[in-house]
Amino acid sequence: MKSSATAQEVARLAQVSQSAVSRTFTPGASVSEDTRNRVLAAAKTLGYRPNALARSLITRRSRIIALVMSYLQNQFYPLVIEKLSQSLQKQGYHVLMFISDLEETDGVLAEILQYQVDGIVMASAMLSPDLARQCAESGVPVVLFNRVPDISAFARHSTSSVTSDNHRGGRMVAELLLARGHRRIAFLAGLEKSSTNLERERGFHEVLEAAGVAVFRRAVGHYSFELAKEATRELFAGPDLPDAVFVANDHMAIAAMDVLRQELGLRVPEDVSVVGFDDVPQASWGAYRLTTVVQSVEDMVEATVELLHEQMREGTHPRNVVIPCRVVERDSVRAAG
Template sequence: MNKSRVTSMQVAHKAGVSQSAVSRVFTPGGSVSDKTREKVMRAAESLGYSPNVLARAMTTGRSQIIGLVVAYLDNQFYPEAIERLAVALQEQGYHALVFMATPTIGDTDDVMRQLLDYQVDGIVLASVSMSSSLASKCEDHGIPVVLFNRDQDDARMSAVTTDNIEGGRAIARHFAEKGAQRVGYVAGFEGASTQIDREKGFLQGLEEAGLSLAMREVGGFEYPLARTAALEFCAGRDRPDAVFVCNDHMAFAFVDAVRHKIGMRIPEDLLVAGFDDVPIAAWPAYDLTSYRQPINRMVAQTVDVLLAQIDNADIPARKLRLEGELIVRGSTGGPSQRQG
């Protein structure tokens, strides 16, 4: 037989306090004496009571829930980012509700409509974008939206990214310093701001160094497509001598294909650089040169911007670009990271 849910009224009766006192105990920041809090918690524990977060949201207007929408979890950057975002929000008294989406705006909008049913206090979009009409709906409901590792041309949404343009430019400069002459680029998903800005910076850097892009393939941020791109690059005689792959996840696929299917040596025959600097980049199997995203600062800024807008709806949206760092390793002839 199913047990009925314990109510706050029952807890109040057992603790000898008012129902409003029970509500204040389970509301973050609620004003209540230590004595009352102790009585309520003791009664709640003995009855097996847990507060109904969504019901509380109906009365307080706050659910203490932040919606996190993410795609590309096979990209090693995002599981780490989502974990850190969830922990940072929890430290501020909020809970993360994670929804999965694909990079296409239509699919993201469907997920977002579901998310709004949970009466979230704010939304973080990681690696995805949303339509203008849905952005208007969030604005009408007073729900702030922050884009994480993405940006789009909408002044209503805050965004926190690495300076992807400068990251691409730094990799181009590094290739030039290494004497590269025939340079290739493996693009990510063409509609992503990260892809657009990284390629823009890379082309600028090549031009500044007196070089031009010799080859280009699209990997779409997917391992199989990036592997195919590697085979296309190296199929003929006019092979590149340096390739920038738009993120580390694709760079691992590129390196695997070049080494094991084509038999080229890295870095002796080909320089390869990625972007993100996920932990696997430092593993001896890849020893990958990569532009490091400042993930801790990105998470901290995202949480600060979001919570500030939750507390004060009049705060304008902010677009933050944080400086990263080029980490040079063996894949471009830098210091080897070999262990042992």
């Protein structure tokens, strides 16, 4: 067994060309089954391992996708990491993860570009116009996951995005709560500047306004479990209480339910209905049975990978993809009739 066997030696032993060896170890490349078996057998005999770094120097492709995250508290994003990594790995790509500040990602840009990544996926992270410009100038495609580009013209035309239909989701929540007879409806916001929060709240407001109902109270939880608890206490301070609350994501909705039941002695849904957004695994747990808006992680990941391929291989223009969402009813909202 030799630890420094070369592709040329494998080719000679397998009696194939060196390009056939290269294709055998390139995901998605065309090679016959007979050739593949001969190459793999020769590689095993010689102890050959393909050198990804050397290949990247030749192909000018690292087959590395940078994934930028700001926080992992919200259980929606561990699911995203799992599904996205599995999808990309099946196609021969590797995910390199970076943790950035919640609202400012420019600090990790230099580090990301040092790895000669083939693409960048930004999830739960903001994209500044300057970062969008630098990535475009470097020829590195960027896909925003669960975010839309900055309102600046440059960011809109240089960056792709994949989101669920947050606006429609907010509308569906308002329609559901109004249909169940609620009129003192509060909103527990996430991050004020995030596109997810803005779109969910916009759709929610539109339906309430059309029905002649004003948002009863509003507080901000910053997508944080502890801050969502504080925001819930703020919403339910005083004698006149909300009879329903729409929470901008499930992570905060679970925190809100804990406060309502354990600290304030309120019953869900008898005293107050609670609706979240995401449908994280914990939402279906028996302790919560949370009614929520479902974001399809699988569909969003599939669209993200497709956008990356379009821009890496075909050089197509960036585009924005919106995935439909739906409400799943459990036990945290007052029953009909």
